[in-house]
Amino acid sequence: MKHRRSMVIGLSALLAATLSPVVTSTAAFAAEPNQVTDLTVSQADGFATVAWTPVDGATDYQIERTAVDAAGNPTDTARVVGVWRPNRQINNESPTFADAGFNPGDRFQWRVRARIGTAEQPYSTAVAGTTKAPWGDPTTAGQNLRTQWETTNAAQYTSDVNEYAYTAEVDRLSERVRVVEIGRTVQNRPINMFVIGYPTPPATPAAVAATSPLAVNCNVHGNEPGDREACLIMARQLAFSDDARTLDLLKATTVLIIPTINGDGRAANTRGNTTGQDLNRDYSLIRQPETAAYVRMLRDYRPVAGYDGHEYGNSQAGDLPMLPPRHQNVAQQIFDESLDMIENHMYVEGAKDGWWACPYGCANGSGVGLSEETILRNTLGLKNTVNSLLELRSSGGATRPDESNTANNRRRKTFSALWTFNQFMDYHHAQVGDIKKARGEAIEFQAGNNGRIVFRGSRVVPLHPAPHPGEAGPREDLPTADMILDSAPCAYKLTEEQYNGARTDGPNDVGATVAERIAAHGWKVVKVADGYIVPLAQPERGLIPLLLDEQAEEEWVSGERVYPTLTGTHNGPLTISGFACLSGATVNGPVNVRPGATLVATNTTISGPVNAASAAGVFLGESTLRGPLSVANTNGPVTVIGTKVSGPVNVANNTGGAAPYIAGNSISGPLSCAGNSPAPTNLEVRNTVDGPRAGQCATL
Amino acid sequence: MRRTLALVLSVSLLAAAGCSGSDAPVTPDGLAGPLCAELPAGDEPGNPTALSREKAGEALSWITVLTTFDGAMRASELLPELEGKQAITVLAPSDDAFAAKFSQDNLDELMIKDKDTLRTLLRAHIVDRSLSLEDLRDADSIKTLDGTTVRVSSADGDMAQIGDEARTVCADYRIANGRVHVINHVLGNLPTTAGQGDSGH
Numbered sequence: 001m002k003h004r005r006s007m008v009i010g011l012s013a014l015l016a017a018t019l020s021p022v023v024t025s026t027a028a029f030a031a032e033p034n035q036v037t038d039l040t041v042s043q044a045d046g047f048a049t050v051a052w053t054p055v056d057g058a059t060d061y062q063i064e065r066t067a068v069d070a071a072g073n074p075t076d077t078a079r080v081v082g083v084w085r086p087n088r089q090i091n092n093e094s095p096t097f098a099d100a101g102f103n104p105g106d107r108f109q110w111r112v113r114a115r116i117g118t119a120e121q122p123y124s125t126a127v128a129g130t131t132k133a134p135w136g137d138p139t140t141a142g143q144n145l146r147t148q149w150e151t152t153n154a155a156q157y158t159s160d161v162n163e164y165a166y167t168a169e170v171d172r173l174s175e176r177v178r179v180v181e182i183g184r185t186v187q188n189r190p191i192n193m194f195v196i197g198y199p200t201p202p203a204t205p206a207a208v209a210a211t212s213p214l215a216v217n218c219n220v221h222g223n224e225p226g227d228r229e230a231c232l233i234m235a236r237q238l239a240f241s242d243d244a245r246t247l248d249l250l251k252a253t254t255v256l257i258i259p260t261i262n263g264d265g266r267a268a269n270t271r272g273n274t275t276g277q278d279l280n281r282d283y284s285l286i287r288q289p290e291t292a293a294y295v296r297m298l299r300d301y302r303p304v305a306g307y308d309g310h311e312y313g314n315s316q317a318g319d320l321p322m323l324p325p326r327h328q329n330v331a332q333q334i335f336d337e338s339l340d341m342i343e344n345h346m347y348v349e350g351a352k353d354g355w356w357a358c359p360y361g362c363a364n365g366s367g368v369g370l371s372e373e374t375i376l377r378n379t380l381g382l383k384n385t386v387n388s389l390l391e392l393r394s395s396g397g398a399t400r401p402d403e404s405n406t407a408n409n410r411r412r413k414t415f416s417a418l419w420t421f422n423q424f425m426d427y428h429h430a431q432v433g434d435i436k437k438a439r440g441e442a443i444e445f446q447a448g449n450n451g452r453i454v455f456r457g458s459r460v461v462p463l464h465p466a467p468h469p470g471e472a473g474p475r476e477d478l479p480t481a482d483m484i485l486d487s488a489p490c491a492y493k494l495t496e497e498q499y500n501g502a503r504t505d506g507p508n509d510v511g512a513t514v515a516e517r518i519a520a521h522g523w524k525v526v527k528v529a530d531g532y533i534v535p536l537a538q539p540e541r542g543l544i545p546l547l548l549d550e551q552a553e554e555e556w557v558s559g560e561r562v563y564p565t566l567t568g569t570h571n572g573p574l575t576i577s578g579f580a581c582l583s584g585a586t587v588n589g590p591v592n593v594r595p596g597a598t599l600v601a602t603n604t605t606i607s608g609p610v611n612a613a614s615a616a617g618v619f620l621g622e623s624t625l626r627g628p629l630s631v632a633n634t635n636g637p638v639t640v641i642g643t644k645v646s647g648p649v650n651v652a653n654n655t656g657g658a659a660p661y662i663a664g665n666s667i668s669g670p671l672s673c674a675g676n677s678p679a680p681t682n683l684e685v686r687n688t689v690d691g692p693r694a695g696q697c698a699t700l
Numbered sequence: 701m702r703r704t705l706a707l708v709l710s711v712s713l714l715a716a717a718g719c720s721g722s723d724a725p726v727t728p729d730g731l732a733g734p735l736c737a738e739l740p741a742g743d744e745p746g747n748p749t750a751l752s753r754e755k756a757g758e759a760l761s762w763i764t765v766l767t768t769f770d771g772a773m774r775a776s777e778l779l780p781e782l783e784g785k786q787a788i789t790v791l792a793p794s795d796d797a798f799a800a801k802f803s804q805d806n807l808d809e810l811m812i813k814d815k816d817t818l819r820t821l822l823r824a825h826i827v828d829r830s831l832s833l834e835d836l837r838d839a840d841s842i843k844t845l846d847g848t849t850v851r852v853s854s855a856d857g858d859m860a861q862i863g864d865e866a867r868t869v870c871a872d873y874r875i876a877n878g879r880v881h882v883i884n885h886v887l888g889n890l891p892t893t894a895g896q897g898d899s900g901h
Binding site: 151152153154155156157223268269270271272274275276278280310312313360372375377389403404405406407408410 | 735738739740744745746761762764765767768770771774775794795796799804805807808809811812813900901
């Protein structure tokens, strides 16, 4: 820094001495001590990035904006629109500030000055620019669509009626868009989702899932509407933009945008839905139709990454507080990848464009909701989806002078959300390999029923060293002893009453049955003579105990813990009738699962063939089979995940409900599947197969 | 201490000359108060001239800092009654005022489940006749629709003080049957719950 600074001084001194008439850059006129130099302003959708060269010894900087006409004459008073502080960004060598909160298309000039302590230093030379008009050519069909929020200059939010009309037009005019109704609210409002791909979105949810889609949830709290407006604008950009970046993104994946999961709350401007339920305390429990719709969408479309948009009143926090899924039952890989997205992408890109992404919960921020699995961020993590919370700081505060809930405040929030969601798409595009790897490893880890169970409690988010020196980070929120179960059961067993009994925890005291909710989550269940068994050896192992164990904080029912039946070594053939759970076991011999019996095996080594014919259920997770595997005519669920098989694998004529999972296995031999209904899926976690893949498993 | 008409007029003239700052100019649209500069003006959607022809419900939906009050009014189902009155004055607390008064849970409770309490609360913000800012500054007290008598007086910055805590921050919106004044505190006698619980996430 010192070097660069002295160079500037030297240059201006030289210019002054020679009275050169040639150079007119701002740097050349850094004549006054401590004057900010090299001011640049670049325009993006709804914001302008103001950048400058730092002044030695500056405590902070004030960013001033003045409306000007085409001739450069001020048309309004100058105002300080922001304060840059060192905790805004990870690299203080290149300060940037995203100025937002103006009518897009208006013309302004900007100046920046340093403050040393509280002493104001000289302003930089002004740089004028015309801000970008709302996206889309006003004379091109589709591009010229505008939301109510846009046409009213942000004086009004887009109403439900206007949203539906706008959504229908985007759908009608763009080949890339299919709008699907994923459910209805309590008051019967449609819950729509944009499914956007190029040249057209894949035809079915499973085909969308195959593209490793990403999902943006825009408006769960009805009185936090800023993200939703960004989503509606982004949908138009994705639908009608022909720039290379957009096309590259959409050729590679499918973007899922859910503008309004809480349409009733949005219409009434309430946080909760029309029953008063905070929907972001319901994504695991799915007592409400809105959250149930979301969870069924997740089951069917299987997004690999997500963002969940909110607003947030803490005036001391950054522009864009974010948080990864911290619940300790979330697989480490998902937590790590989510934190990578926030810190190694959002912080880095934020420093370039001037937005202040920061950890949610810093600077006296909220201490709630860190490990509640009822919150979408954690629910998604427990479903092996890389994701983050996004808050838009709704209050003004020290670094964004008080804006109250004005049109300019709304614009700042919405365009900061638009920036974030675009960065999210870029991150996904660049890192989809890493995201899929993390997801695959997480699914295998969970299907292996590994480790203790934590009912509530968070992973620590280490304070990022650069942007927040000396500040308090997000609360630790470690699990208390009563929230830990060191010895995980193998499964939960529910009675008929628990599984199919009427419930009163939904709207109007009517709730979906546990059976229906389990189906919405997509868990596999074995019907046995005296009840229903939910093995943990499946991808959502982290979530299952939180809803079925009596020790959990917010469970549906207190299911009976079913513990492993074999954890040691068994020599010789093993014939299974009834229910068997092998955990960390070794079987030196073949395993034969008799008709109507259930086998669950995790971290188990079986030396010999495994043969299941007409079983009630077969669950293999992170196990090793030294011999062939045959699973045929099962009347219930089949899941083989993260398992190493030395020999051929044959999965045939299984018709027990949902698609068999054949995912992330390593098979030394052929893999053949036939006659299963529905056909098996690999959940987009590819199997490694030495031999040929045949039949229904040809592409798994 | 009552102000004279001449004094008020001189403030208007100052405003026309383009003064700004804490002295709360009267805007070209006829509003007065420090918050007015942040609200739709001129020929923008939601400008005060356009609202002057509108009923209360429609007008409230355009004043950006009144989203909570607007939602509460709709939830209360009081609007048809108010819009049917010959003249009203609406003392409308800003979103910031609501945020400083009620927790989010409390607000949802009022708007969804406890509408009788909500109606009483909102009636504490309505007067049965049309009062300008000047009227408020000149009066000693006003009686709101909940039956309460509230002391009013002139306040610094040519604003009006309403009760002990509230003050106009953008006054003199005209609507079809009266006036709307944006104020910075919630009136009525409900307990403050802001800060209780935590509505993060």
